[in-house]
Amino acid sequence: MARSAAGGTGAGGTRVKAARRPEIRLPALEPFPGGELEPDGDYDGLEFRDADFAGQDGSGSRFLDCALTECALDEAGLRHASVLDSTLTSVRGVGTNLAEATLRDVELIDARLGGTQMHAAVLERVLIRGGKIDYLNLRMARLRDVVFEGCVLVEPDFGGARLERVEFVDCALTGADLHAATLKDVDLRGAASLEISRGLDRLAGAVISTTQLLDLAPVLAAQWGIRVED
Template sequence: MGGMARTGNRSGRGAGAKDGVTPARRPEVRLPPLVEYDGEGLEPDGDYDGVRFEGTDLAEASGPGARFMDCELRGCALDRAELVRARFIDSVLTGVRGVGTDLAGASLRDVEVLDARLGGVQLHGAVLERVLVRGGKIDYLNLRKARLKDVVFEGCVLSEPDFGEAQLVRVEFRDCVLKRADFSSVRMESVDLRTVAELDIARGVERLAGAVISPSQLMELAPAFAAQIGVRVEA
């Protein structure tokens, strides 16, 4: 499907399981007392446990395979940081910023990403489980062939996100903006789109099976659905 479907909805939040939608399980991150990071850059396969990175410049840092457990990254620069196959567990990333951060094949479990300002983040082939992305703006997010389970996008702006061939299970988009989203060949199960403030689908509208949308979104998506099955609508 090469056309574009755009719809907006500012209705109240969905009620969750009682109306047939299985809600995502949100992360419950409780950080222990942390040790301030006083090093420079990152180490490949580095092991960071209970560390706070406060305003650390990690631009172009090379830490493929690094593990971050019970960590906080606050106000860090992540431009072109190489974090391929990195693992983030029980961690919080607040106000991180950067362009071209490479997290291909990374694993995020019980992670909160708050007020991030990122562009061109590579998360293709990544695994996200119990992840909350709240606030901020992420441009050109690459989640191709990623696996998302119990993930919530809340109050954030996702500009041209690529979910191509990804698997989404119990994923909620809450009061956020999706601009020119690519859902090509995506697989969805219990995906809640009802409270998306702006739903703009560039590709893959035919792959919304397994998603829940609002009545107003259905009306606005109707022309795209009709075009997908070859129905002409004329007065």
């Protein structure tokens, strides 16, 4: 069950609806008995610890009330997977395929991921806290009630994605691509650094701070063909 939070006030007194964070209450978990992931597998109430799923195919699998801790996900195939009411802590991997997956009521803590494919995925009530994610592909994804907190996002691709009630808190956001994205109640004010490579025109529906506006001013001026001279 997710918790409601009060929103902040943006420019002109407009209230920004805050993201609802997940509240994960895991039951007593059984240790994963081992073996490889299976396509369309059903994993319920399991603890995966130090498991190596590199290169395995778990496409279409469902993880419910699970905890994955310090697992390797390099090139793991999890397309169309569902991760529900679960925690992922200190997972690592390059090229993990979560395209068209569903993450609902999930906490992703201190992850070290690179080139993760999440295009057309659905994220709802998801907290991504700590860690570093390079080249995250969220093209055409739907994010609702998602919080990025204290993490580093290097060149994330939100092209064509829909973001609603998404917050960036104390995180570094560099080289973000917002091309053709749709934003509603997206709060960027808490981002420790904010760098947008494409899609500045898609910031309607987001709120930024005065300092961030000044930082983005040179890019905005260049995009609009404005010459700035003293």
